[in-house]
């Protein structure tokens with residue numbers, strides 16, 4: 001049984017198709033449509049009596065189906081859907097399951113917050129945003145209709161840890177569904193379904209892709225919950241391209257070794273920066289004094305590759321530090337082999353008002369680091385020279 005294998009084995013072999021030529025992994029089916037011997041054969045697939053390839057935008061393409069089988073196995077889910085971006089996955093989830101209302105707990109990626117605050121309300125979808133420290137109010141907000149509870153953990157950018165089991169128990173008491181954006185953790189470090197979440201969201205652009213060379217997204221969960229999302233995905237044209245699906249499957253084969261090294265490097269950087277005279281705070285769930293450390297130890301297998309620091313001085317000084325980095329490149333993404341740096345105020349949270357950033361504890365002096373696979377000593381010395 002594939003699902004009983006270890007994660008590294010599933011990364012390499014999970015979901016792979018055997019073809020007539022003995023290819024060691026699923027080939028790229030670079031076709032938009034698939035031909036049938038007869039109309040009866042075509043109708044068997046169209047009407048769902050047989051599974052098979054049909055049309056790539058529906059996701060019925062062997063390269064995409066094979067990727068989705070692998071993605072499902074990695075999260076311990078019965079099913080998965082692959083999308084053209086993380087935002088496509090999030091938007092389809094909200095449209096399919098959030099129409100009665102969405103409650104977002106804690107910080108989230110700026111695009112997700114924009115969708116929740118400014119766009120979904122235009123369609124009449126009620127949305128409410130709670131800070132992590134307000135999570136206990138969830139019960140009050142959930143009374144009545146069947147809502148969707150959504151959160152990231154670890155959060156962006158302050159790496160807060162939200163207790164998945166606790167939130168899922170509370171939400172389920174009110175008949176709400178729970179979706180967790182687990183992008184920062186990857187399935188190597190966290191499997192939200194095991195803690196009671198209903199759906200897992202990934203921007204596969206990050207650790208799953210891992211090389212900053214593809215844009216994709218994924219949702220994992222039960223077939224019953226994914227079926228209505230599949231319909232939105234088809235008709236909004238959000239399905240992953242077959243070429244990207246093949247590239248993503250290629251990347252997933254090395255996911256475990258990459259993420260383990262991200263974890264080690266980030267831990268080394270976080271420890272080296274703690275106590276530095278120019279650094280006020282190091283946010284990393286792997287540090288014993290991080291407020292979410294205890295929950296992270298319980299629900300995560302590793303603490304991830306993201307480290308955020310808050311530096312002394314003002315915004316201009318933080319920018320000078322960022323601009324002086326040499327190995328660590330300024331770019332608004334994460335999860336790739338190369339280390340990247342951003343200031344949340346200039347990128348991911350640029351769209352929020354100054355007051356809203358302050359309410360969320362996102363300071364002008366915060367610097368977010370995506371720690372890559374370089375030698376950790378080189379990363380630490382780059383950061384030390386920039387801070388000097």
Ligand code: PLP
Nearest residue numbers: 085086087109181183203205216
């Ligand atoms: N979720 C998280 C946690 C992210 O950081 C991002 C992007 O940075 C997204 C979702 C959106 O992903 P994408 O850029 O693939 O649309």
